[in-house]
Amino acid sequence: MSTPQEDLATAAVEAVGRALPGADVTVEADRHEVALTRFAGSVIHQNVAEDVTTVRVLVHHEGRTAAGSASVVGAGDLDRLVERVAASTRVAPADPSWPGLLAPVDPAHATPPDEATAHASPTDRAEVVRAFVDGAAGLETAGYCRTTHRHSALASSAGQLVSGRAAECGLAGVARAEATEGRADGVARAMPLRLADLDGTALGARAAAKARAWAEPVELEPGRYEVVLEPDAVSDLLTNLAFGAFNGKAVNERRSFVRVGASQFDPAVTVVDDPLAVGVGYDSQGTPRQRLVLVEDGVTRHVTHDRRTAAEAGTTSTGHDAENRFGTGPSARHLGIVPTDGFDAVADEADGPAADASVAALVAGVERGLLVTDFWYTRVLDPRTLSITGLTRNGVWLVEDGRVTRPVKNFRFTQAYEQALAPGNVRAVGRTATPIPGDTYTATSPRFSCPALHLASWNFTGGASG
Incomplete structure (x- = not known):
């Protein structure tokens, strides 16, 4: 029996x-x-939900290509979408690099969605929020808990018809402590595969421990510091690597430093994209998804491709076509740095600024440097080296002789992410990885598997105020 999504795709x-x-x-x-489910002032103030069916149409006709999408409620919506895309195709510019359609092929086997997560109720999410608030032990809290459920189908004029389901969940929250100068915030985020594994109590306690430890920070001189980056900060590295470095379109256009076969990263670094752990088993062109090793022991092995970028590069698609086909190009949305002791381990809790045992172990190896919780407002200065400028937030601490000694005010940094993970700059990779949620609002948020990193050098260029 066909699904409503299969019927809709076939009709289009x-x-x-x-x-x-x-x-x-x-x-x-x-x-x-x-x-x-959003909360602020330690109280849930908003619970919102949407149930939207979107149809995306891609057409190639007489050498011209066009695409369009629309939310579809009734038959008239689909008719209008088809008319609009057909009209656009007739006047579109010539597309000599059209790669053609994929012949019918079975999708890859992806992890089935957790049904309790797929059908979570507002009460289920509220219980996670309640646990986060309780875990913060009296500190003011704010954040969100979200769940998603996706039913997908793809059909083509080449005879392809595939479908799949996926479910995700995530929590991001801050705890705020009063300090002599303003307030101190601590953060905790996680994105496990099941809502039952979202430990609100532990996350609230982690955020609160950071907030309490970041009281009365001192200002340090800018410069290059040895650093331990916590998983939240590492997620920014992976976001930029996914969209700007390993992206097949960026590589084809020589906007990326990545070169397949070159030893570009420290031997401690192995990077894997694993969309089959969560998600549908095919991409937006119907290509089966796959677990893809991008970096192995410091050597670049693959980049992500869709059918168009793969044809240009003389290779095959890796199943990374995105909804925005003519924009940013194929990108990894389930990227992870492999920790030293396995890929999906769960971090043990620890007290203080080093909020889990894996981070504490890295801090113990630092002679003099900084423990950094989080980056934000990061912007690309040079795509060829992934030179990024941004700010720290949610906690920075000075580390001396393997111990956290004092809180530090926020920095601005300018750092080439290519150099951050280059041979000789990665002193250690954490032994556990935390799944960190990407965008809060998109229905298919990226999910990055992030261990902490001990790096020999990170370039801080000034205080957060300038």
Whole structure:
């Protein structure tokens, strides 16, 4: 028995075929159920949910390519979408690099969604929030807990018809402590595969411990410091590597430093994209997804490709086509640095600024440096080296002789992420990885698996105020 999404995708392919006989057509029909429970002042103040079905149509006809998407409620919405894309195709510029459609192929096997997460209620999310508030032990808290459920189908004029489901959850929260100068914030984030594994109490306690430890920070001179980056900070490295470095379009256009086969990273670094751990088993072109090793022991092995970038590079798609086909290019959305003792371990809790035992072990190896919780407001200065400028937040501490000695005021930094993970600059990788959520609001948020990193040098260029 077919699903409603399969029927919708098939109907759209047939409608385009009637409007543009002989056209190559791919249609995705996705139903996204996204629910978000927000809290501030330690009280839930908003519970929102949306249930939206979106149809995306890609057409190639007589050498021209166009695409469009729309939320579909009734038959008239689909008809209007097809008319709009057909009209755009007729006047689109020539597309000589069209890679053609994929022949019918079975999707890869992905981890089935957790049903309790897929069908979580506001009460289920409220219980996680309650646990976070209780874990913060009296500190003011704010943040969100979200769950998503995706039903997807893809059909093409080449005879492809595949479907799948996925569910995700995540929490991000801060705890705030009063300090002599303003307030001190601590943060905790996690994105496990099951809502039952989202330990609100432990996350609240972690955020509170950081907030209490970041009281009365001192200002240090800018310069290059040895650092331990916690998982939240590492997630920014992975975000920029995914979209700006390992992206096949960026590599083809020589906007990326990545070169397959080169020893570009420290031997301690292995980077893997694993979309099959959570998600649908095919990409937006119907290509089966795969677990892809991008870096192995410091050597770049692969980059992410869709069918278009793969054809340009003379290789095959890795199953990383994105919804925004003509924009940023194929990117890894489930990227992770492999920790020293396995990929999916759960961090043990520890007291103080080094909020888990894996981080504390790295701090013990620092002679004089900084423990950094989080980065934000990061912007690319040079895409060829992934030179990034940004700010620290949610806690920075001075480390001396393996011990956290005092809180430090926020820094601005300017750092080439290529150099940050280069041979000789990675002193250690944490033994556990924390799954960190990406964008709060998108229905298919990235999920990055982040161990802490001990780096020999990070370039801090000034205080946060300038």
